[in-house]
Amino acid sequence: MNELPLTGLFFALFVLIALSAFFSGSETALLTMNRYKLRHLADQGHRGARRARKLLDRPDRLIGLILLGNNFVNTMASALATIIALRLGGEAAIGLAAGILTLVILVFGEVTPKTYGTLHPERLAFPAAYVYAPLLKVLYPIVWSVNLVTNGLLRLMGIAPEGGSNTALSREELRTVVSESGAMVPERSRDMLLAILDLEHATVExxxxxRHEVEGIDLQDSEDEILQAIRNAGYTRLPLFDGGVDNVIGVFHARNALHALLEKGLDKEHLRKIAREPYFVPEGTPLYQQLLNFQRLKRRVALVVDEYGDFLGLITLTDLLEEIVGEFTTDPSDSIEEIHRAEDGSLLIDCGIGLRDLNRALRWELPTDGPKTLNGLILEYLETIPEPGTSLKLHDHPLxxxxxxxxxxxxxxVIQRTLRKGRR
Known part of the structure; x- marks a missing residue:
């Protein structure tokens, strides 16, 4: 070393600092890279992504290799800096050289490359993978020896290094990813994906x-009442009662009933024949499971019952799908029958509206784990039936x-000053 010129020593020191920056930056880039993007690129045939993915399958070996190289070049850089200091200023300059080298490595060998690796991981990770793959084969005996000790310590702590990192996302983590996808996913598609994730948290209830809003036909009614009810029905599939809503005997298609009426006139017994056996579901059935049940049984209407078998209401496949795709309109607040826009621009809301429908229409976040309607939520909040003209602030929404x-x-x-017009 004493025979080498100072320019050669400085050049060697510069190369070692550059290698330190490479090891530090590539380590950050490889370990912080989006695993799902990496997997996608690897599946698309990207060679650098394939090599990087293979290295990350055993992170213990990759980290051992990188730290081995990084510590080696930093140690060599420290030795060179000491030699340069002795030749320039003697032993008195060693402390100054150590301080300068520490600052240089910190700025140029650690902080800067690691920051760059965090911001642009692909630019460092893929080229580094081409270097680390053959280097790992050359230095494998040393890396294996180091990992033998470190992996033994990890096993003592109950950690299996061979298993790699768990990149599986929970439901809430996936929700966060979708919510923060920004411009990469259109807002409409993002809302639909979030709605699908919410199906597990909601039930058919x-x-x-x-039940008090269910349209149906009661065989105990007169013929004129039955005909009028079929003509005015807002749904194509209607439940058939015999003596009231608590005695559902089937569900029939209004179109089939009209055809029969045109051909044979009103025949109550024929209505019984064309009615399909009712399909009952418990009130606590998750929406996602009910969607699968509709698909498996080829049904479109289900009757909801409680634990005692009492009829609570009706759910249709259309209602369930609207939980995912929303209303087919440009202004959700105009698509809900219970929401009306007054002349002054404010909204008048029928309190019988379901909280989920209200949240979706106005982009509110009222809780849905308790009362199911706005009326129920207000009564729970006030603990009494209020007088007209009463004002309240319900979860930051003045009403x-x-x-x-x-x-x-x-x-x-809805008090005008906080009115928010939601759009899907």
Whole structure:
């Protein structure tokens, strides 16, 4: 070393600092790279991604190799800096050289390359993979010896290094990824993906048509009433009752009933024949499971019952699918029958609306794990039936009670200053 010129020593020191930067930056790039993007590129045939993915299958070996190289070049750089200091200023310059080298390695060999590797991992990870793959084969005996000790310590702590890192996402983590996807996923598609993830948290009770709103045909009614009910029905599939909603004997298609009426006139017994056996589901069935049940059984309508078998309401395949795709309209608040826009631009809301429908229409976040309707939520909050004109702030949404009845709140008004017009 003493025979080498100072320019050669400085050049060697520069090369060692550059190698330190390479090891530090590539380590950060490889370990912070998006595993799903890496897997996608590897499946598409990207050679650098394939090599990087193979290295990351055993992170213990990769880290051992990188740290081995990084510590080696840093040690060599320290030795060279000491020699340069002795030749320039004697022993008194060694401390100054150590301080300068520490600062240089910190800035140029650690912070800068690691920051770059974090911001642009692919630019460092893929080229580095071409270097590390053959280097690992050459230095494998040394890396294996180091890993033998470190892996033994990890096993003592109950960690299996051979298993690699677990990159599986939980439901909430996946929700966060979708929510923060930004411009990469259109807002409409993002809302649909989030709605699919929410299906496990909601049950058929949350979106069913309550029993008092169910349209159906009662065989005990007169012929004129039955005909009128079929003509005015807002649904194509109607439940068939015999003596009230608590005695459902089937579900029939209104179109088939009209054809029969045109051919044979009204025949109650024929309505019984064309009615399909009712399909009952428990109130706590998750929406995702119910979607699979509809698909498996080739059904479109299910009758919701409680633990005692009492009829609670009705759920259709259309209602369930709308939980995913939303309403087919440009303004959700205009697509819900319970929401009306007043002349002054404010919204009047029928308190019988389901909280999930209200949240989706106005982009609110009212809790849905308790009461299922706005009326129920208001009564739970106030613990009494309020008088018209009462104002309240319900989960940061100021409301004014417009109309009440003996049984609860009928209509509320969204106070204009906080009105938010949601769009899907």
């Amino acid at each position: 949350d979106i069913m048509i309550p 004014e009670i417009i109309q009440t009845a003996d049984s609860g709140v009928k209509t509320v008004k």
